[in-house]
Amino acid sequence: MTVHGLFAKTSPTEMSSRGKPHIAIVGRGFSGVMMAIALMKSVRAAFHVHLFDPQPTISGGQVLAAAQSGEILNSRVRDLSVAAGQPEDFNDWLSANAEFRAAVPAAIPGFQQIFVPKSIFSDYVYQRFSEALTRRPDISMQLSCQAVLGLRKQANGRFLVVQENATVECDAVVLATGFGLRRGEMEVADEEKPLVRARRLVVPRHTVLLGSGVRVVDRLLQLRDNGFAGEVTILSRHGFLPQPHTRLSAAPTFPVEPMPTRLGEIVRFVRQACAEAEEAGLGWQAAMNGLRRRARSLWQALPEEEKHRFNRHLRSIYDSHRNRLPAPLYLRLRQELASERTVLRKGWAGRRRPEGLMVRFAGESQETLLSADQVIDCRCSAPDLQAPLMQSLFSGGLAEPDELDLGIAVSPAGEVLAGGAPTRDLYAIGPLGVGSLPDIDLVPEIVTQTYAAARLIATRNRVTLKTG
Template sequence: MTVHGLFATKPPAAASLSSKPEFAIVGRGFSGIMMAIALMKSVRVSFQLTMYDPHPSINGGQALSSAQSLEILNSRVRDLSVAAGQPDDFNDWLCANDEFRAAVPAAIPGFRQIFVPKGIFSDYVHQRFSEALARRSDITVKFSHEPVLALRKLSTGRFTLVREGGNDECDVVVLATGFGVQPRNIEISGDETPVVRARRLVDPRHAVLLGSGIRVVDRLFQLRDNGYAGRITLLSRHGFLPQTHTRLAAAPSFPVDPMPVGLRQIVRFVRQACADAEASGQGWQSAMNGLRRRARSLWQSLSPQEKRQFNRHLRAIYDSHRNRLPAAVHARLQQELADGRTVLCRGWAGRRLPEGLMVRWAGQSSEELLRADQVIDCRCSAPDLAAPLFRSLFAGGLAMTDELELGLAVSPTGEVLAEGGRTPNLFAIGPLGLGSLPDIDLVPEIVTQTYAAARLIATGKRPALKAG
């Protein structure tokens, strides 16, 4: 059965159970939940949906993995709506929450500018998922806890999803595995944070956190809030910690002049734009917010060699300026570093040993032992392109990697690209396409992409490309 174009002409009443289109979403993190919401809102005919994930419950993936904690999200309420065309949906949900209004009265009547804990955002996402499902009594949603090991395309155009317990067939497959499936050969603690604990406590008051992004800051403050008073070392290759948000949202501002050609010239142009924004009192954050609106066209204008140069030398700097911390959290981080209890070091993590971690420090050619009783990996997992699921896609000619081999090559709507062009009815949503689409790991971009993919599935019509 060909899915594209079917929904535009076939009314819901005409679809029997046996003829219902069958969709599969692989992954139940934020990308998977968001894709399910978009399908339920966009596809008007009856359908069957199966969501696959080895986790027994919807856990939010890496983005919301600690949703029960008080970790603060690094995006404002105004940027976190999951409703297409309704940017104030999350704000309205908070305003309708009496308990939240009582706890944060100063922001009434609106909460658009504030930052909220992950747990609150997780509750909002799950409630919107439940509401979307409740409004669609004509559809069937099932959950499978078996991992999908392979994906094959049949001569009929349908797909076979291979599991240990048997095979399933469906019409449309959406890969929403976040940063991919990559098993880690380290112990997992009770809160699912990857942890290596020394079997012999040589230095029982020293913890090493790997990474320098938002997750490492979250874990640092978790340790402190739980009473950990020992030394903490933040270890990363580049050593760029997240920068700070402005007190109020910085309106996007960027020069309207044509962008130069070439990576070096573009970097100079962006630096000058940030300097000009600072000089005018707007702050460099407004220039970075404006740059994000042009990031996709800029990325596509770079040659493969320039993309590799950016990823190798500039990605960490860019990420530290786009993934920013609320001002209060940033101030606490700076105080932590100033007090000397936490230090930031540049280096490469090597083998884990009972006594700690082997490290090659920046500027050195040999490794040395960094003694610690805990080594906690706070880095985001990169997609493991050698995993059986992805290997099956490549072997079957259904997918190819992006130019940098960071993930799958995808179109803006998430369609998976292969050597022969788009693979019909196969999508990869969110961070799996980060090598093709900059910033596709952020909530607003994921929301936009899921609705675009859902509309394409429903109508077969691709959105018109927008200039620059």
């Protein structure tokens, strides 16, 4: 979505003269856009929103960016509503879309259990954003395409958002920067590039995909759909690929007895719960869905040492079972692996070389060259705690890393914590809080968190909540 038109009514001069509460949202991916929607739908009084992001477009972030028509979201329609208290909103939007109804007639009268392309969900989110903005002529909105380099708390209690050539004063700040996604083909370092290259088109015969999540499967299937017939190697540190969703909805189920408190006992407890769900004909997915409802309290009760053990040894297994593939895509993945055109190998990626990729395979102590014509990085990276913005938060005592250094410490409502207490009027939405809140990188959890943060922002800035 381009900036022009959407923000045409914004005037910084008008904004400053009106004296509205000024709310900064740093990041315009899904978390940032969703935060703006939650504010516009929840807060009754007028306010000004300043959206910061180096990109000149609203990209959709990890969830929506670069969505190709073949990429399918790994959550069902029932879990993707952006409207608080209206779980059928996305289904209703799809039902009102004549073109979509014609393409998916078997799902009529409802689409709750199906999986849709990311591009469809993107259209839905942007339309709801535009509708919310259109209904609020009292709200002014401003876009800044400079990176935010720092954040300072002033003596008057307001924040100063620091950019390279400007500073902006705000009453509340929402960090929605998500986490970085390595994207595209890995390039050879300049010093290793051949001095002379033949001017000819090289058709790749062997492609290496880095990663093990849903994105690596998306890229594999896109390569095949686009006619690539060569060999593919999926290189993963732990070797766990996404598991399948059930074909029909797996209603959450989980034992009601108290959970153990030690990690090893918890693993055995969860395995037993999955086995019982399988025996009952519900599928292990139903037990994992039930576990997610208890994951947050379970995580917070774990000692720090146990959290580190989970992160080292179990997180990749857990992620492969929570970030699942629609059954048809999982079947295609299994067929790819069975055909031996695609292989999965465990190892650590090193530097890109003209003739391939340096890799340290599992069980080996030294790197070896994996020959490849192209290397595509599909991995997610953790939030960059060394970035200037993060470092300014830490040095100013406004935030602190979580126990695992995966992101920053936050409360369930997105309040940024420092010294165990919330920093007033400072929030972090979505994946920045993944070390504090399990599953906060998923759409339903982000949506819930944005509305909780919007309620707190309304209360603390003496503006009123909308009641209908």
